[in-house]
Amino acid sequence: MPATVRANRDVLTRVLAHVSEDEVVALTQRLVRIPSVFRPDDPDANEAAVAHVVAEWLHAEGLAVLVEQVAPGRPNVVAWLEGAPGGPTLVLEGHTDVVTEGDARAWRHGPWSGVLEDGRLYGRGAADMKGGLAAAMAAAAALKRAGVRLGGTLVVAALVDEEAGMTGARQFVRTPLGRAMDAAIICEPEQNELCLEQKGVFWARVTIHGRMAHGAMPYAGVNPIAAAGAFLGALPRLERRVGRGVPRSRFLGRPHITPTRCRAPLDGVAQDNVIPSRAGLVLDVRLTPGLAAETVRAALDGLARDVEARQPGIKVEVETVAPPRPPTKTPRNAAVVRALGWAVSAVTGRRPRFGGVPGSTDGTIFVAERGIPIVTFGPGNRQVPHQVDEHVEVTELVEAARCYAAAALRFLGAS
Numbered sequence: 001m002p003a004t005v006r007a008n009r010d011v012l013t014r015v016l017a018h019v020s021e022d023e024v025v026a027l028t029q030r031l032v033r034i035p036s037v038f039r040p041d042d043p044d045a046n047e048a049a050v051a052h053v054v055a056e057w058l059h060a061e062g063l064a065v066l067v068e069q070v071a072p073g074r075p076n077v078v079a080w081l082e083g084a085p086g087g088p089t090l091v092l093e094g095h096t097d098v099v100t101e102g103d104a105r106a107w108r109h110g111p112w113s114g115v116l117e118d119g120r121l122y123g124r125g126a127a128d129m130k131g132g133l134a135a136a137m138a139a140a141a142a143l144k145r146a147g148v149r150l151g152g153t154l155v156v157a158a159l160v161d162e163e164a165g166m167t168g169a170r171q172f173v174r175t176p177l178g179r180a181m182d183a184a185i186i187c188e189p190e191q192n193e194l195c196l197e198q199k200g201v202f203w204a205r206v207t208i209h210g211r212m213a214h215g216a217m218p219y220a221g222v223n224p225i226a227a228a229g230a231f232l233g234a235l236p237r238l239e240r241r242v243g244r245g246v247p248r249s250r251f252l253g254r255p256h257i258t259p260t261r262c263r264a265p266l267d268g269v270a271q272d273n274v275i276p277s278r279a280g281l282v283l284d285v286r287l288t289p290g291l292a293a294e295t296v297r298a299a300l301d302g303l304a305r306d307v308e309a310r311q312p313g314i315k316v317e318v319e320t321v322a323p324p325r326p327p328t329k330t331p332r333n334a335a336v337v338r339a340l341g342w343a344v345s346a347v348t349g350r351r352p353r354f355g356g357v358p359g360s361t362d363g364t365i366f367v368a369e370r371g372i373p374i375v376t377f378g379p380g381n382r383q384v385p386h387q388v389d390e391h392v393e394v395t396e397l398v399e400a401a402r403c404y405a406a407a408a409l410r411f412l413g414a415s
């Protein structure tokens, strides 16, 4: 065994002694019990309170902490352990916002209760992702408590607005620490699998313009609803054609083009005897590695022209709602992947399991803006986020904290 590995294992044992289950659980409960759903019409419904606790906790542990407002009441918290100058920078990333609890009465335990039952911690954000964030915080604190001098800088980034515009991540990548990062571990719930691939996404708004008329005299107008039907009917074939052009991903399968909204009329009151002037569709487009957003856009534009050609008087407009987030794929031999794989083996004694991220995370912004390798790895079943009775397994939670500490040690080195 090389000397550096032996040294790392010795230091690792010392560091892991500073990760306690009770503490990681208590910290997760504390974060879960602070609601942080963002509601634009309520000045108190944001990430401010939970970000404050994250900043105070990390500061008390001796990390340098920066709190940067992204929008009113929406602060990014960025904390770091300074290592040897000139060394690499590794980011452990999490987000402080959570999605709505929905109907609170439908939960077996209150969504903000943080109740522990049969080895599971319940609450909105338990998995997505206050558990992962608490694990990252505990990992950084353990390295500090063990007195390890890292060979580079370890950053814990607790960012806002992941569930919507990802403005927290967009701001972070433009800061000096964001610009300095060499790799990142995204601490989202992936049942502690190393996820090297994640889907990209964009939303397309399709507006179909026709001409308003009396329902009794359809020949006097141009019906945009019929054209919308033709457009929707052609989508499955288009989806298959686009998918054939890219290698099938073992973890993510094929790309998807899914209609999620369909509306007519777009303006005015809906009436049973009126052909409206416009109909609207929204398509949720999920990209797998190897498929560019532009390729799908071009195919949708082609379909729009086909529909127009078949129905004189119809005009079909396709717009992309926000800039596309491209899919990501990190090579297996990237240093951060090897470090985390080593960490999983060292901490759990089993071989690392690999997986893929079906949704899209702040990591897509890191890759698009900084081109760095990322791995998504965190506690919590990937199916439970955004559902009632969201929870995280305590064993996975503690394992994640240990793996983050070990990966940081391995990636950055210690002196």
Ligand SMILES: [Zn+2]
Pocket: 095, 128, 129, 162, 188
């Ligand atoms: Zn999340």
